[in-house]
Amino acid sequence: MKQSLLLLCFTVSVLTAKTQSVSDSIANLVKYYHDNGLFSGAVLVANGNTIVYKGAVGMANHEWQIPNTTQTRFRxxxxxxxxxxxxxxxxxxxxxxxxxxxxxxxxxxxxxxxxxxxxxxxxxxxxxxxxxxxxxxxxxxxxxxxxxxxxxxxxxxxxxxxxxxxxxxxxxxxxxxxxxxxxxxxxxxxxxxxxxxxxxxxxxxxxxxxxxxxxxxxxxxxxxxxxxxxxxxxxxxxxxxxxxxxxxxxxxEDLMIWNLALYGNRLMADSLKKKMFDGYLELDKNIKAGYGWFNEQIQTPDPKKVINMIWHNGGINGFMTELARFPEERIFITVLDNASNNTALLFRDIIATVYGLPLEPKKPTLSYAIRKKIESSSIAEATDYFATIPEAEKKQYTLAGAERLINRWGYERMNEQQDLPGALKLFELNTKLFPNSSNVYDSYGEALANAGKYDQAVANYQKSVQLDSSRYRRASVRIAGFSNRPDTIRVMVDGHEMVLYKTGSKGPVIVLEAGGNSDHTSWSRIVPELAKRAIVITYDRPGYRQSITCSQPRTADRVAAELYEALKKAGIKGPYIIGGWSWGGAFARTFAGKYPAETKGLLLVDPATKESYDRMAKEYPDIYTGIFTTRYAGNQAAQDEFDAMLPTMMQASISDQQYKGKIEVLAAGSFKEWSEAEIPLKKIWIDELRSWSGKNKNSRFELVESGHFIQNEKPETVIAALNRLMEVR
The missing domain is CATH 3.40.710.10 (DD-peptidase/beta-lactamase superfamily)
Known part of the structure; x- marks a missing residue:
């Protein structure tokens, strides 16, 4: 231990003697990461009271072209x-x-x-x-x-x-x-x-x-x-x-003040403060959890030399943070980023630079080269090229940050752009570039499952578990869901493609509408059991997942008509038991009203109703506005549906007069998702559902001790309701 401390002290003296050299090296690192699209933010490195390096790159605000500085405030x-x-x-x-x-x-x-x-x-x-x-x-x-x-x-x-x-x-x-x-x-x-x-x-x-x-x-x-x-x-x-x-x-700059204060007694006595930095339970090799900090021992090429680091990181929408203190040398490092980058790469390189540890030569990043190739050609051409790139050419690039960025691009294409083929190409490329990463196979498996390629999806989930056994639970749940693999059916409706999923081969046909800002997977807990005795149809409305976005307005009348046409083009004949959860309840009611002769039963799972909305808005206007005027910034399809709320609720109410068949109404009776101020609105929701159901002699109302996601929390209750509708003659 004594020898290790001497070595550490020697490191400090070298840092002090070569501050300018270390500062220049850090500046070059910051520039390199910024130039390659891997960092936008501010960095400060200090040795006690002495600032070794501080600088900033990128924009604090792109609209106004305001650059980051060392005084910029980051989350x-x-x-x-x-x-x-x-x-x-x-x-x-x-x-x-x-x-x-x-x-x-x-x-x-x-x-x-x-x-x-x-x-x-x-x-x-x-x-x-x-x-x-x-x-x-x-x-x-x-x-x-x-x-x-x-x-x-x-x-x-x-x-x-x-x-x-x-x-x-x-x-x-x-x-x-x-x-x-x-x-x-x-x-x-x-x-x-x-x-x-x-x-x-x-x-x-x-x-x-x-x-x-x-x-x-x-x-x-x-x-x-x-x-x-x-x-x-x-x-x-x-x-x-x-x-x-x-x-x-x-x-x-302020975080340096915080760091220096932790060496003194202004905030707390040393004896108690020490508890913050001590390591308790181990979360990874050489890393233990303290109080708001992690205690890590960084191994070095010299087995007798260990660097003791107290650190924590942070990530919140649009921001990443790394902060570390090295008490034995009084070194402090913080990296703040405002573009959701992988700041850990730069952070660890700075540590290596400060302590004179081996550092790989900086080369152009592969992720930057892939992005440029995509911009000049296409995702398919770029991924094909880099998947087969000669080893000699591959060595011209560094893989730093590439895995995380490619994975992010894959999800961007799959979830935001509805470009599943492009997403598959990106996820597949990641498995070839990073064959020893568990996460890339997990992501690729998810995309393959979305594409209906279940055998390949299972193989990738299994590979993920082989590399990281902690993923077993997630993978097993996913794989179990493939036991009743749905047939993926693509049909053209009103000039755009819609995707339906058919599970089961015989029995009555059950068609399930998802809620607002949700897709077909919202029913995944109940589909396998239902498919044992019915044909279950789930689908994604236009703009969700693989179903192509179409024009507005997105009213209940239009949604119901699209679904009906899609079912006919897919060769799925009625009569149908139509179910709707939450916002989807209005679409299900409208479908039943427009096509009563082909509707055998109607299931409503904690549905939204015009009566409840009207009463909430009248009795609690401020709270109602705060809850039910959400803007879906990340999902334009959900926003389009929300913008059509008034005609949708009116059309659902009118449709009630046309459908006279059996109805099952399940209302969520738990208040756990509602704040104390919002509970009166939830009571209105329940009261109006009960009242609405009571007006129809063919309706059965059940108050379920569950939150809004009844099909996930109490799937057996939803299945039982559908079984009752299937028994109707």
Whole structure:
């Protein structure tokens, strides 16, 4: 150990003696990554109080051509967690909190059966077992909505424990959101106020704060995503939702102030502060979790020399962050990016430069060359060329960042451009360039499944698991879904192609409409079981996945007519049992009303109705506007349907007069997805559904103890309702 410390000290003296040389090398790295489309942002490297390098590249705002500077404010994402940890430890130091105290000791309304098991320490170290809210399928569709802290904890941070607290590491934003709620409860102040009064103002961090969309923040960078076609604004996110887990912004210069403060006692005594940086549960080889930090030992070519690093990174719509401190040498490195780039590549190269570790010569990046080839020719030509590129020519490029970018381009083509052939070519190229990466086979498998090439999809999922056994659960679920492989049917309707999926070979025909901003996969939990005794048809409306976008307006009348024509052209004869979930309920009702003679039954799963919308708008206009005027920035097809809400709801109501057959209505009875202020609207939703159902003698109403996604949470209930409709003579 003594020898290792001497070697580390020698490194510092070399850095100090050759500061200009190191600074020039870092500047060249920053320029290289920027020139190759892999970085846009700011960098600062310091040795104690001495700045070794600081600089910025790229644009803070592309519309106004405003360049990034070292004072530009970037969103930090999860780097926020170290500030939350500091605030928690300050209250521990003051005797207001106990690290072994449980959630329910401080949040008395939290679930007793789970909250009584989870300690503050476990929340800090990601060992609580509480599910990560960003993995909840309903979070991102609702990520533009405002929530109170208490409502958000109840809805998204109170799930069943995934494992016994303290037994394993599992990254959880939910844990840090709960810590923010505890801070507010124990002080009577907001998290933003605590941050400002206890850390930012005492340290003079004037370029740092709590980011909200509506705030005027001087020097704030816009967040972008790098697409094949160029830069695009990142999707909107209500910044009140990352909260204590990720809502801060800062500059590289202010983060240096933060780093230096961590060496002193201005914020906390050393004995307690040390707990932030100690490693507890291991999350990877040589990496352990601390309180808002990770503790890593970087191996070097010299087996006697280990570099001890305390670090954390962050990622939030349009921004990536890397921040590290090396206490033994007092070196500090931070990299802030506003174009969703892989900042870890530049970050690790800077570490190597500072410590004199081996660094590969910088060559033109393969990803940049592929992009240029696509621009000058096509995806097919570019991928064919680079998939068979001679080894000698391939060696002219570096693969740095290529895997991540190609994968992103593949999803862009598949999900945003509805170009599945192009996506398949990109994903396939990634498997050839990176044959030892588990992720590339997983992505390729997903695209192949979407194309109906199930045997190839299974082979790629299996290859993914061979390379990374942790992917077994995800892959097995996907593969199990292929046991009842749907036939993919493509038909031309009104001049555009629509894609239908047929599962099952005999029995009555069930046709299922997806909800707003969702596709055929929203029914995937129930299709295999239904296909044992029925022919199940799911499909994607125009603009979703592989179904080609068509002109407006996207009313219920038009959607129903398109579906009917598609079924006829596909040779799928009625009578049909038509089902609709959420927004799709209006389309299903309209279909039944337009074609009553060919409709055997109607299933409505927590459907939207004109009556409920009208009453909500009248009784709670402000809350209604906040919930039901969402703009679907990432999905033009969903936006087109939403823009036709008034005629759609009217057409559905008129159609009710035409259809006189059996109806099954399933209403979601749980309030868990609704904030306290929104619960009255949910009650209206249920009341009006019950009333609507009661007006029809052939209708059966059932209140299901479930959230809005009944077909996922209680699939057996939906299947039972469809079975009843199949039994109708």
């Amino acid at each position: 930090l994402g999860s780097v926020t967690k170290q500030f939350t940890a500091m605030l928690i430890l300050q209250l521990v130091q003051e005797g207001k909190l106990n690290l072994n105290g449980k959630i329910t000791d401080y949040l008395t309304n939290y679930r007793k059966e789970t909250g009584s098991q989870v300690s503050i320490h476990q929340l800090l170290t990601h060992s609580s077992g509480i599910p990560n809210y960003t993995e909840n399928e309903s979070f991102f569709p609702n990520s533009v909505k405002p929530y109170s802290v208490i409502d958000f904890v109840r809805i998204y941070c109170s799930g069943d424990l995934e494992f016994k607290p303290g037994t394993q590491f599992s990254y959880s934003n939910s844990g840090y959101f709960i810590l923010g709620a505890i801070l507010e409860k124990m002080t009577g102040k907001t998290y933003e106020q605590l941050l400002k009064q206890r850390i930012l103002e005492p340290l003079g961090m004037k370029q740092t704060g709590y980011d909200m969309h509506e705030y005027i923040i001087p020097g704030r960078a816009s967040g972008y995503e790098t697409k094949l076609s160029g830069y695009q604004h990142a999707s909107y996110l209500n910044m009140g939702l990352p909260y204590a887990a990720g809502s801060m912004y800062s500059s590289v």
